[in-house]
Amino acid sequence: MSAQTETPNSRTIRIDPVTRIEGHAKVFVNLAEDGSLDNAGLVVNELRGFEKILVGMEANRMPHITARICGVCPTAHHIAASNALDHACGVVAPPAAMLLRELMYMGHIIHSHALSLFVLQGPDLVLGLDADPAIRNVVGIVQANPEVAKKALRIRTVGQRLNEIVGGRGTHPVTSVAGGITFVLDSEKRAMLQSLVDEGKQLAKDLAPVVKQLVVTMLEKHPAMLTDWVAPSWNVGTVLDNRVSLIQGNIRAVDENGITQVEFPVQDYDKYMVESVVDFSYMKRVSFKKDGLLHDYRVGPLARINAMQQFSTEWANREMEEMLKLGGYPCHITLFQAYAKLVEMIWAIERADDILRDPAVNGETRVPVKFQGGRAVGHSEAPRGTLIHDYEIDEDGIVRAANLIVATQQNYAIINRSIEHAATSHVIGKSDDQALLNAIEFSIRCYDPCLSCATHAVGAMPMEISINRGGQTVKTIRR
Amino acid sequence: MQNNHLQPVTAAQALVVCIGNELVADDAVGYAVFTQLAEQGLPEAVRLEYCGVGGIALLELLTGQEELMIVVDAVQLGDPIGTVRLWSWDELPVLEGGSAISAHGIGLKDTLAIGQTLYPERMPERILLVGVEGRCFDQLGAAMTPDVAAAVPLAVAAICKELNLSFIPNRETCHE
Numbered sequence A: 001m002s003a004q005t006e007t008p009n010s011r012t013i014r015i016d017p018v019t020r021i022e023g024h025a026k027v028f029v030n031l032a033e034d035g036s037l038d039n040a041g042l043v044v045n046e047l048r049g050f051e052k053i054l055v056g057m058e059a060n061r062m063p064h065i066t067a068r069i070c071g072v073c074p075t076a077h078h079i080a081a082s083n084a085l086d087h088a089c090g091v092v093a094p095p096a097a098m099l100l101r102e103l104m105y106m107g108h109i110i111h112s113h114a115l116s117l118f119v120l121q122g123p124d125l126v127l128g129l130d131a132d133p134a135i136r137n138v139v140g141i142v143q144a145n146p147e148v149a150k151k152a153l154r155i156r157t158v159g160q161r162l163n164e165i166v167g168g169r170g171t172h173p174v175t176s177v178a179g180g181i182t183f184v185l186d187s188e189k190r191a192m193l194q195s196l197v198d199e200g201k202q203l204a205k206d207l208a209p210v211v212k213q214l215v216v217t218m219l220e221k222h223p224a225m226l227t228d229w230v231a232p233s234w235n236v237g238t239v240l241d242n243r244v245s246l247i248q249g250n251i252r253a254v255d256e257n258g259i260t261q262v263e264f265p266v267q268d269y270d271k272y273m274v275e276s277v278v279d280f281s282y283m284k285r286v287s288f289k290k291d292g293l294l295h296d297y298r299v300g301p302l303a304r305i306n307a308m309q310q311f312s313t314e315w316a317n318r319e320m321e322e323m324l325k326l327g328g329y330p331c332h333i334t335l336f337q338a339y340a341k342l343v344e345m346i347w348a349i350e351r352a353d354d355i356l357r358d359p360a361v362n363g364e365t366r367v368p369v370k371f372q373g374g375r376a377v378g379h380s381e382a383p384r385g386t387l388i389h390d391y392e393i394d395e396d397g398i399v400r401a402a403n404l405i406v407a408t409q410q411n412y413a414i415i416n417r418s419i420e421h422a423a424t425s426h427v428i429g430k431s432d433d434q435a436l437l438n439a440i441e442f443s444i445r446c447y448d449p450c451l452s453c454a455t456h457a458v459g460a461m462p463m464e465i466s467i468n469r470g471g472q473t474v475k476t477i478r479r
Numbered sequence B: 001m002q003n004n005h006l007q008p009v010t011a012a013q014a015l016v017v018c019i020g021n022e023l024v025a026d027d028a029v030g031y032a033v034f035t036q037l038a039e040q041g042l043p044e045a046v047r048l049e050y051c052g053v054g055g056i057a058l059l060e061l062l063t064g065q066e067e068l069m070i071v072v073d074a075v076q077l078g079d080p081i082g083t084v085r086l087w088s089w090d091e092l093p094v095l096e097g098g099s100a101i102s103a104h105g106i107g108l109k110d111t112l113a114i115g116q117t118l119y120p121e122r123m124p125e126r127i128l129l130v131g132v133e134g135r136c137f138d139q140l141g142a143a144m145t146p147d148v149a150a151a152v153p154l155a156v157a158a159i160c161k162e163l164n165l166s167f168i169p170n171r172e173t174c175h176e
Helices: A050-054 A059-066 A076-089 A095-121 A121-129 A140-146 A146-167 A188-223 A266-272 A301-308 A314-327 A336-359 A408-425 A434-446 B027-038 B109-120 B144-161
Strands: A026-029 A037-043 A234-241 A251-255 A260-264 A273-276 A285-290 A293-295 A374-382 A385-393 A399-405 A464-469 A471-479 B014-019 B046-051 B066-075 B082-086 B126-135
Touching: A026 A434, A037 A408, A050 A059, A050 A399, A059 A076, A059 A385, A059 A399, A076 A146, A076 A385, A095 A121, A095 A146, A095 A188, A095 A336, A121 A140, A121 A188, A121 A434, A121 B014, A140 A146, A140 A314, A140 B109, A146 A266, A146 A336, A146 B109, A188 A314, A188 A336, A234 A301, A234 A385, A251 A266, A251 A301, A251 B066, A260 A266, A266 A273, A266 A285, A266 A374, A266 A385, A285 A408, A301 A314, A301 A336, A301 A471, A314 A336, A385 A408, A408 A434, A434 A464, A434 A471, B014 B027, B027 B046, B027 B066, B027 B126, B027 B144, B046 B126, B082 B144, B126 B144
Parallel strands: A026 A464, B014 B046, B014 B066, B066 B126
Antiparallel strands: A026 A037, A234 A251, A251 A260, A273 A285, A285 A293, A374 A385, A385 A399, A464 A471, B082 B126
């Protein structure tokens, strides 16, 4: 998409003509009369066509059709829908199917975290927040560090290939269905997958020190990141055997101090996760309800580490301990979303390796299913956080109602708090529009919001910030 | 994909990549073009791919064998709705200060610049964007607006012309 706009109080900045449209966002910063920060937030327009397109469809199609809602996290929808259908039919997919779903998912996580870390956050991490905008872009970073960039893009490809080989298709996976997976792993495929995992492991070994060094340098450049860009909140993620899990297990919520407050099966999500309307945005925010009180909470890589503090593999656990040594536990430092992505990416590679070496992965992958009528709830931990699919399916296997809870809705309150931190450090008393834009974008990028799930894109501007003082708009900055 | 009665392409190897989300109104246009090209059939020398959100994934589709890459996507450039426009790589406006806030935001221009830096050996000699001007990008499950749907055969014809293929008008198959 592309646009050039001209309005009285705005700068005109030309943007890439075919930037994908989904990234549209508006941010407001409200200042009091004395110039101090009142509040700030992200305005997103909710895309709520799900019910419209899903209702009346055969439930069997859900893993395929929901995967096509979003081009960025199709596998998260694919697996959440498959889990929901398994529950609807009262079946448990065979162990080999669960392992293959998980393997597909590990590929998805590797690919998504690599993209987020290296391509989206790369310029922030390499240059800090206040660099000259002329050199602040991913192309500049790539040109300055071609060897690292090649490895970073290659590890993304490795993840994507794992996802594709197990998922059966590149863009939108198709192999996970109600009752299991549509193929049995053969030795040829296993060998291909193993060779990708081996390559991924080596790439992660080369890239991990680079990312860690970038985080440390960022903290040196912006010491306020350790002290002021901190958003204490509840954390929510999925737990199995007391460890981080992505496609099966209970949902666990821990409070600001890391104390487990509740753990529940996904079917009970609506007892705890409460949607509410906010007056400045079309997207419904989700809060966590316990004992009659509503709590803001975080989902995603940092939240999963805060909630579980344990992975199933050694290297990931070592990296997590190192991370928590630097960031404390529970860690509420926004920048550490990046560090947490690195830890999860390492775990995903190790876990993929473990799955391929597990003889159980070679077993039968499918059980017969029959829809009995009733509610079907399933979930997955999308790279960005907990994703829940909730369908009402009739006895003929037709979807009669659907509801989806996506990560961005749950992170909404914390994203807005991070925007306030950015506004405090880069708006008040400062006049550099580019630094402001970047600080605010950085705060949003840490969560890598999947706006296409949660919003629709109106117009072509990926970012618009309005600064209001005493109720009057004093400045609009557009990217 | 093979269809031997078509004229051979000039480019020894060509890649046509269609981008878009078939579930979202006018963003479906890339997918509709993909569907029509697939049904119509293309010579062996032309590879046809569909890529949901484009971005970095585009680079993986390039093997170094392609002389021409045509990217098909919906655009919002202020032209009348349904306008089909061809842009050569050199004509794409220069990116200024762009940085994506989500994984959806990495554009074609950035992607190709990264490709040329890291994998010059994989990059085709010619890159074209076939853009179809759209209006509605916010309705999941909505059909394409009529002017955009009507532009699908025009976009297909433009692609065939670039590939030096004789275009055979097809029944309009782009509405889902």
